[in-house]
Amino acid sequence: MTAEDRIAELEQRLGKVEDLLAIRNLQHAYGYYLDKCLYDEVVDLFAEEGEVIFIGGIYKGKKGAARLYAGRFRNNFAGGKNGPTFGRLLDHPILQDVVTVADDRVTAKARFRVLMQAGTHQLAATAQTPVRQWFEGGLYENDYVREDGVWKIKKLFYRAFWHGTIEHGWAYTPPDYVPNASVTYPEDPYGPDELLQDAPRLWPDTTTFPFHYRHPVTGQEVT
Amino acid sequence: MTAEDRIAELEQRLGKVEDLLAIRNLQHAYGYYLDKCLYDEVVDLFAEEGEVIFIGGIYKGKKGAARLYAGRFRNNFAGGKNGPTFGRLLDHPILQDVVTVADDRVTAKARFRVLMQAGTHQLAATAQTPVRQWFEGGLYENDYVREDGVWKIKKLFYRAFWHGTIEHGWAYTPPDYVPNASVTYPEDPYGPDELLQDAPRLWPDTTTFPFHYRHPVTGQEVT
Amino acid sequence: MTAEDRIAELEQRLGKVEDLLAIRNLQHAYGYYLDKCLYDEVVDLFAEEGEVIFIGGIYKGKKGAARLYAGRFRNNFAGGKNGPTFGRLLDHPILQDVVTVADDRVTAKARFRVLMQAGTHQLAATAQTPVRQWFEGGLYENDYVREDGVWKIKKLFYRAFWHGTIEHGWAYTPPDYVPNASVTYPEDPYGPDELLQDAPRLWPDTTTFPFHYRHPVTGQEVT
Numbered sequence: 001m002t003a004e005d006r007i008a009e010l011e012q013r014l015g016k017v018e019d020l021l022a023i024r025n026l027q028h029a030y031g032y033y034l035d036k037c038l039y040d041e042v043v044d045l046f047a048e049e050g051e052v053i054f055i056g057g058i059y060k061g062k063k064g065a066a067r068l069y070a071g072r073f074r075n076n077f078a079g080g081k082n083g084p085t086f087g088r089l090l091d092h093p094i095l096q097d098v099v100t101v102a103d104d105r106v107t108a109k110a111r112f113r114v115l116m117q118a119g120t121h122q123l124a125a126t127a128q129t130p131v132r133q134w135f136e137g138g139l140y141e142n143d144y145v146r147e148d149g150v151w152k153i154k155k156l157f158y159r160a161f162w163h164g165t166i167e168h169g170w171a172y173t174p175p176d177y178v179p180n181a182s183v184t185y186p187e188d189p190y191g192p193d194e195l196l197q198d199a200p201r202l203w204p205d206t207t208t209f210p211f212h213y214r215h216p217v218t219g220q221e222v223t
Numbered sequence: 224m225t226a227e228d229r230i231a232e233l234e235q236r237l238g239k240v241e242d243l244l245a246i247r248n249l250q251h252a253y254g255y256y257l258d259k260c261l262y263d264e265v266v267d268l269f270a271e272e273g274e275v276i277f278i279g280g281i282y283k284g285k286k287g288a289a290r291l292y293a294g295r296f297r298n299n300f301a302g303g304k305n306g307p308t309f310g311r312l313l314d315h316p317i318l319q320d321v322v323t324v325a326d327d328r329v330t331a332k333a334r335f336r337v338l339m340q341a342g343t344h345q346l347a348a349t350a351q352t353p354v355r356q357w358f359e360g361g362l363y364e365n366d367y368v369r370e371d372g373v374w375k376i377k378k379l380f381y382r383a384f385w386h387g388t389i390e391h392g393w394a395y396t397p398p399d400y401v402p403n404a405s406v407t408y409p410e411d412p413y414g415p416d417e418l419l420q421d422a423p424r425l426w427p428d429t430t431t432f433p434f435h436y437r438h439p440v441t442g443q444e445v446t
Numbered sequence: 447m448t449a450e451d452r453i454a455e456l457e458q459r460l461g462k463v464e465d466l467l468a469i470r471n472l473q474h475a476y477g478y479y480l481d482k483c484l485y486d487e488v489v490d491l492f493a494e495e496g497e498v499i500f501i502g503g504i505y506k507g508k509k510g511a512a513r514l515y516a517g518r519f520r521n522n523f524a525g526g527k528n529g530p531t532f533g534r535l536l537d538h539p540i541l542q543d544v545v546t547v548a549d550d551r552v553t554a555k556a557r558f559r560v561l562m563q564a565g566t567h568q569l570a571a572t573a574q575t576p577v578r579q580w581f582e583g584g585l586y587e588n589d590y591v592r593e594d595g596v597w598k599i600k601k602l603f604y605r606a607f608w609h610g611t612i613e614h615g616w617a618y619t620p621p622d623y624v625p626n627a628s629v630t631y632p633e634d635p636y637g638p639d640e641l642l643q644d645a646p647r648l649w650p651d652t653t654t655f656p657f658h659y660r661h662p663v664t665g666q667e668v669t
Binding site for chain 2: 003006007010013014017020095096097098099111113115137161162164168169170171172173175203204205206207208211213215216217218222
Binding site for chain 2: 449450453456457460463464467468470471472474475477478479482484487490491529530531532533534535537539540541561563565566567568569570577578579596597598612613
């Protein structure tokens, strides 16, 4: 191999490493914005053609993402404003990334895990939002796209898995505790553009959320 | 330094970075397979000469790993089949990697932390597997080997540390709650090949699980 | 671009990637040392001119860090010795890094999240240290400096956020549960050198801990 060829190969390989690290930062930043109900900032992490899949609904484009985050979530968790509310907890820890960057360095996929804690402190409790202490384990299987050198979220697919409370844990959570979306926008003003076919169900269902990556040693698809 | 030398040095340094990221992916994938009782896939992450150290026992070779994962765990947690069971939770979050790749890029070591949650939902509870909600904190200190360009687990040493329940926490867990292995294979059909000398004990013992790495600033061994 | 220029650019970019990974290792090692009350090792992670900001106090220099870790914490958590104590838990999981290395590769900033669990087992309980099971979520926004090729902590700013117990969770934690420091050294022998102006308050306050990084897509400051 000539020196030129070796340099070109290094540039390609290093570029993929930088991409992987940029995607981790992007997704970790997403989690930190969610903590603080910074929903405008969350929406701006998406590509124009991005989408979100959440609890059985598909939210299309940045417009769809805005309906979910800056609409439904902001209304439910943040009293309608961009930013945190006294006594409302919404921690969104993200960990355990498996990031796979395509050789063309334009698209990438990643799996992450979430260990959420959320709820309302007694000093902020009202009849509408009583004291609650819930936690939730979930997974992301996301797509990313690089546009003008900047990585953005192309498809965010969050699968909430188990749901529990500090008081009782997750062993008594009723099936379909958070039902999958059944009404679309605009009938539901915060609803999804489409319903997801064969949407995953919540715990105690335990079906596998498909892996975007092949087995690291055998190279086989794992299903 | 000549251009050729600089290129060679870049190739070596970038190779080590790629190795580090590959090992994170490998270990994170391990955790995601464990979540879903995909024990065959777990065993395939090991080198032929790999081994597992678990609760006082040493399981040798892929055969030993298969006895532990595709034998004991599959029997205990997954009703004998490869894959998850309705109402049985086995989440295996992995985080906080410190990965050290050797200069020859053939071997590596890594420390990781685990924050497990596991148990049985009331809808899946039976006399044999009643409702349970336990969690466990633990550490890995693992060795890896690169064979034909693919990183594999050479030695997986898991030290379970504390064990608790959602109901009572970890403050009342009896010492040696999960006793170290005392019977080897084949006397115990799922037992280890050897017993580990001076096996670490569980919480409330708090002895330090040795660090494979030197202090990042002083360069001293920490014991 | 000449081959020489391309090589120089690769060296710079790869250097930044290696820096980022070194800083993750440094901070993750910090967490593992804290687990085990290895406070001397923690202090040695700091630059001579380093500082710690903790619960409203600023501890200056390695001397200040030693007063906090090898003074106050060692006295409170480890019975005055360097190392863990039977039945005292102090797990310090660290995750979700967003690391930003400056182009000069001499300074860097990083955000991390912490999910702590700590307390005392009933077999180690005394009148002074009764059974306790607490957990705490927090954030780091830290500065790092590279001296003689080695990354060290320049400023560690830990913001404890919520505090709770396994028994009751975090919904009933009184405001200012851990009050901000109000007495400096030497009046308080383990006190800070200075008090932090406008110190963040604990949960149920939920104000945003400022992000050191700009929005990954828009490039805007987020406040």
